[in-house]
Amino acid sequence: MNSTSLVHRRWRRRAAVMVAAGALAAGSMLSPASAETYTHASGATVEAPATAVVNTTFTITGTKWTNIAGSAGSVIAVKFDAGAYHHKPGQEVKHPQTGATLASDIWDVFVAENDGSFTRTITLPTTANSEGKTPRPVGETYTVNMLSGSLGVQDQGR
Numbered sequence: 001m002n003s004t005s006l007v008h009r010r011w012r013r014r015a016a017v018m019v020a021a022g023a024l025a026a027g028s029m030l031s032p033a034s035a036e037t038y039t040h041a042s043g044a045t046v047e048a049p050a051t052a053v054v055n056t057t058f059t060i061t062g063t064k065w066t067n068i069a070g071s072a073g074s075v076i077a078v079k080f081d082a083g084a085y086h087h088k089p090g091q092e093v094k095h096p097q098t099g100a101t102l103a104s105d106i107w108d109v110f111v112a113e114n115d116g117s118f119t120r121t122i123t124l125p126t127t128a129n130s131e132g133k134t135p136r137p138v139g140e141t142y143t144v145n146m147l148s149g150s151l152g153v154q155d156q157g158r
Contacts, residue, residue, distance in 0.1 A: 066116035073112030075152035084133040
């Protein structure tokens with residue numbers, strides 16, 4: 001089975017996801033010890049696993065993603081490779097508060113809890129769910145961009 005190694009560079013609104021060859025036994029779990037944490041200048045954090053299986057999902061967690069006042073969770077948009085991957089027509093995501101259809105390069109969008117914490121499972125780009133750039137083969141890297149500020153009321157930009 002192919003696996004995706006989530007190797008991360010210094011995080012500034014993004015974490016890199018590296019796709020690497022590997023053999024995982026069927027049903028094997030990824031080690032939580034292989035997770036890495038990235039901290040933004042605002043204090044917001046993101047933790048992502050070191051590996052994930054190609055053509056599936058990976059889960060990220062975060063803390064301190066709040067609006068400017070610190071009274072509500074941020075609306076967080078996720079892009080791969082600065083928006084190089086687009087959802088196929090009809091698969092675009094909707095704003096979680098307004099219901100508006102968002103640009104096709106926004107891969108996922110969600111609202112953090114009022115305390116700024118979140119856990120989110122994200123699907124990697126595949127030929128079935130994306131257009132634009134060809135999904136990365138085993139051994140290559142994605143950059144996962146996490147953005148906040150413009151989608152929420154009085155939200156903090158990151």
